[in-house]
Amino acid sequence: DGGITQSPKYLFRKEGQNVTLSCEQNLNHDAMYWYRQDPGQGLRLIYYSQIVNDFQKGDIAEGYSVSREKKESFPLTVTSAQKNPTAFYLCASTWGTGGSNQPQHFGDGTRLSIL
């Protein structure tokens, strides 16, 4: 079945440590997204990528980095510069590179906590 796989489901980070969240899709979608979800805050866009080797900052990119070396993969690194990383992180993808009126398909998220 086609879909988006996020791993791990739970992740713990020590102070000063960088951690990388994995997102893989087999939907042949061009665009991919990372969101952060906090209770009562909705979904806030961290980074998005329309095509391979290209990505743009979202609303809350500080303390995060991404890469898009393959169409199927869009890993997110939470760096030590992100002072409040505890959240539920969601990856999504969309068919097509232009126009936003396509459904976003989401993975089941990674919950990141600080030790």
Next chain:
Amino acid sequence: QQQVKQSPQSLIVQKGGISIINCAYENTAFDYFPWYQQFPGKGPALLIAIRPDVSEKKEGRFTISFNKSAKQFSLHIMDSQPGDSATYFCAASMNSGYSTLTFGKGTMLLVSP
């Protein structure tokens, strides 16, 4: 600046009742309005979406009502069931060039048996 305001934050409805969630937007360039449903521990899934050229769209028990002049849209869940208990997000985006979805803050719906 929050561009999509969603209310209420939480909602309790009895089984068989009507659940109503409202959203208001500010940017008149928005022209795509989807609703997403999220169960605990899962990612959101598209439920239903509307464009501003229609005032209402119905899919099964779910209906979107759209009021372009008031810049408001709402989700109605008819005959609400305990299985509908989830968090619902409205969102909006523009169809010019490439734009991203702006989400409301979500409504936690509980349908009591």
